[in-house]
Amino acid sequence: xxxxxxxxxxxxxxxxxxxxxxxxVTEAQAAEFGGQLLxxxxxxxxxxxxxxxLVALVAFFSIxxxxxxxxxxxxxxxxxxxxxxMQLLNIGTTVPTLAKLAIAMLFFxxxxxxxxxxxxxxxxxxxxxxxxxxxxxVSPELLxxxxxxxxxxxxxxxxxEFPNALNVxxxxxxxxxxxxxxxxxxxxxxxxxxxxxxxxxxxxxNEPAMMLAGAISTCLLAVIVxxxxxxxxxxxxxxxxxxxxxxxx
Amino acid sequence: xxxxxxxxxxxxxxxxxxxxxDVSLTIGSGEICVLIGPSGCGKTTTMRMVNRLITPTGGxxxxxxxxxxxxxxxxxxxxxxxVIQQVxxxxxxxxxxxxxxxxxxxxxxxxxxxxxAAELLDMVGLDVGQFLGRYPNQLxxxxxxxxxxxxxxxxxxxxxxxxxxxxxIDPINRATIQDQFLAMxxxxxKTVLLVSHDIDEAVKMADRIAIxxxxxxxxAGTPDEIxxxxxxxxxxxxxxxDRALKRLRRKRVSQIHIPLVYNMGQQIAVAVDGxxxxxxxxxxxxxxSVTADGRAIGPASVRMDTDLxxxxxxxxxxxxxxxxxxxxxxxxxxxxxxxxxSRQVNxxxxxxxxxxxxxxxxxxxxxx
Numbered sequence: 032x033x034x035x036x037x038x039x040x041x042x043x044x045x046x047x048x049x050x051x052x053x054x055x056v057t058e059a060q061a062a063e064f065g066g067q068l069l070x071x072x073x074x075x076x077x078x079x080x081x082x083x084x085l086v087a088l089v090a091f092f093s094i095x096x097x098x099x100x101x102x103x104x105x106x107x108x109x110x111x112x113x114x115x116x117m118q119l120l121n122i123g124t125t126v127p128t129l130a131k132l133a134i135a136m137l138f139f140x141x142x143x144x145x146x147x148x149x150x151x152x153x154x155x156x157x158x159x160x161x162x163x164x165x166x167x168x169v170s171p172e173l174l175x176x177x178x179x180x181x182x183x184x185x186x187x188x189x190x191x192e193f194p195n196a197l198n199v200x201x202x203x204x205x206x207x208x209x210x211x212x213x214x215x216x217x218x219x220x221x222x223x224x225x226x227x228x229x230x231x232x233x234x235x236x237n238e239p240a241m242m243l244a245g246a247i248s249t250c251l252l253a254v255i256v257x258x259x260x261x262x263x264x265x266x267x268x269x270x271x272x273x274x275x276x277x278x279x280x
Numbered sequence: 281x282x283x284x285x286x287x288x289x290x291x292x293x294x295x296x297x298x299x300x301x302d303v304s305l306t307i308g309s310g311e312i313c314v315l316i317g318p319s320g321c322g323k324t325t326t327m328r329m330v331n332r333l334i335t336p337t338g339g340x341x342x343x344x345x346x347x348x349x350x351x352x353x354x355x356x357x358x359x360x361x362x363v364i365q366q367v368x369x370x371x372x373x374x375x376x377x378x379x380x381x382x383x384x385x386x387x388x389x390x391x392x393x394x395x396x397a398a399e400l401l402d403m404v405g406l407d408v409g410q411f412l413g414r415y416p417n418q419l420x421x422x423x424x425x426x427x428x429x430x431x432x433x434x435x436x437x438x439x440x441x442x443x444x445x446x447x448x449i450d451p452i453n454r455a456t457i458q459d460q461f462l463a464m465x466x467x468x469x470k471t472v473l474l475v476s477h478d479i480d481e482a483v484k485m486a487d488r489i490a491i492x493x494x495x496x497x498x499x500a501g502t503p504d505e506i507x508x509x510x511x512x513x514x515x516x517x518x519x520x521x522d523r524a525l526k527r528l529r530r531k532r533v534s535q536i537h538i539p540l541v542y543n544m545g546q547q548i549a550v551a552v553d554g555x556x557x558x559x560x561x562x563x564x565x566x567x568x569s570v571t572a573d574g575r576a577i578g579p580a581s582v583r584m585d586t587d588l589x590x591x592x593x594x595x596x597x598x599x600x601x602x603x604x605x606x607x608x609x610x611x612x613x614x615x616x617x618x619x620x621x622s623r624q625v626n627x628x629x630x631x632x633x634x635x636x637x638x639x640x641x642x643x644x645x646x647x648x
Contacts, residue, residue, distance in 0.1 A: 176368030
């Protein structure tokens with residue numbers, strides 16, 4: 032089961048990295064570099080909009096397809112096949128996102144559409160897997176009780192299985208959408224736009240400030256997306272099974 | 281009333297060994313029937329065929345003479361309470377929501393199902409204000425199982441299926457919950473099918489016991505019938521060599537005591553049933569001192585609702601052959617003698633005397 036990563040640990044690691052960097056950089060250099068970074072404000076603003084739109088589309092499609100697919104695979108009738116499909120998904124996850132984008136481009140050409148399709152496929156897999164595994168891991172005695180009390184299949188799914196698997200499902204969504212926010216930078220390579228434009232142009236033209244302007248904004252966006260999804264976990268998961276809001280016992 | 285008619289369950293191809301093999305059994309309305317036997321004997325499978333969690337491969341189940349296959353499975357299950365050993369409370373729901381599951385499925389409004397949850401919580405002995413809004417993970421095992429029982433009773437089903445409901449609870453809490461359940465059952469008069477592997481639990485709880493082995497029903501009868509006349513070596517091995525003592529557990533002092541007529545504040549001479557001695561009572565009829573079989577034993581006595589196993593234990597401890605018995609306030613009513621207990625042990629069921637009329641043998645929650 033995916034667990035809540037300790038955000039504070041990463042904050043500390045970031046601080047430490049800044050301190051180490053600080054030892055090699057003078058104040059004047061830093062000020063000049065900061066100025067260069069700020070010079071890309073308007074580009075960042077524009078590309079950030081594109082990036083967010085890209086991520087939003089990817090999130091929409093990957094959740095909209097991934098969760099129902101995961102539910103379907105977790106049904107008892109599918110149990111024979113679900114293991115095989117899980118294996119395929121695992122293998123699929125090991126294919127680098129860049130390769131997936133390239134394949135999408137082969138089929139659908141350059142542009143935002145291909146980028147959304149490629150990223151959706153990459154994002155979809157952990158969501159399907161977590162949804163399916165989360166639902167399959169709901170204790171059998173809960174299902175027995177639900178059946179014995181006279182719930183119908185759909186009632187068991189929505190009132191018992193789904194709420195009790197929700198933490199695992201949303202954890203999968205959180206991990207993969209956050210990941211997608213970062214990797215959406217690659218979309219630029221197949222003409223999908225986004226903050227990748229600054230990163231890759233910065234690398235190609237040897238302009239570290241431009242590259243960093245793109246990279247830092249991408250990072251910040253990913254952190255914000257992660258925190259937003261954490262809020263969803265915090266408020267959406269039923270109180271009785273919410274690990275982020277432990278009950279007093 | 282539940283009737284099992286030639287009920288069978290075969291997994292796999294026909295002709296392979298049956299999990300349940302041709303079981304016929306009738307459980308009267310308001311009775312507790314305990315299905316008992318070693319692991320894998322088919323008792324749970326039999327129970328689960330009643331609410332069709334398992335589909336029989338042969339025979340049928342009738343509830344109040346109606347074939348259960350004629351009823352929609354979901355409607356059937358909603359009309360049957362279901363309690364399992366692992367409790368199976370839904371951890372995403374509060375206690376109130378858990379108890380309200382079936383009422384809500386039946387379309388009750390929120391206020392009514394909330395009121396019902398409060399009523400049931402009170403009935404199973406949990407404080408309503410404290411527990412209604414709690415989550416299952418905040419409850420102890422015993423508390424969870426009480427809520428589990430409350431949930432099963434929520435829509436007031438006439439039939440209750442219980443799969444080792446008290447099996448996972450520590451012995452002290454188990455006895456309390458069993459007593460509480462029996463006290464509830466006296467009022468509710470549900471038809472209960474209870475699966476157990478504990479013969480003591482069966483003797484304590486059951487109106488009828490059905491003993492299973494390898495899918496077959498070996499013997500069914502009242503606890504008395506089974507303890508007096510085990511049908512075969514398996515049953516007698518299963519009930520154990522101390523079955524005479526087990527029988528005593530279901531008998532009360534009130535069923536065999538010999539009433540005494542006496543004047544308040546006097547010393548009463550006892551000379552009955554081969555017992556001798558004196559009882560001194562005060563002006564209120566309270567026992568002051570007892571001399572039995574030549575031994576002065578102080579103000580010893582047993583209450584009318586004490587079970588006879590405890591009485592025997594007291595007699596052995598005090599090395600005497602009789603004891604005064606008293607009412608709830610401690611006033612002398614009569615005596616109980618070892619000879620009468622022996623007669624009770626050796627009496628064959630069916631020749632039950634008039635004092636068995638009050639005999640449900642059930643302790644209520646306040647016993648002892």
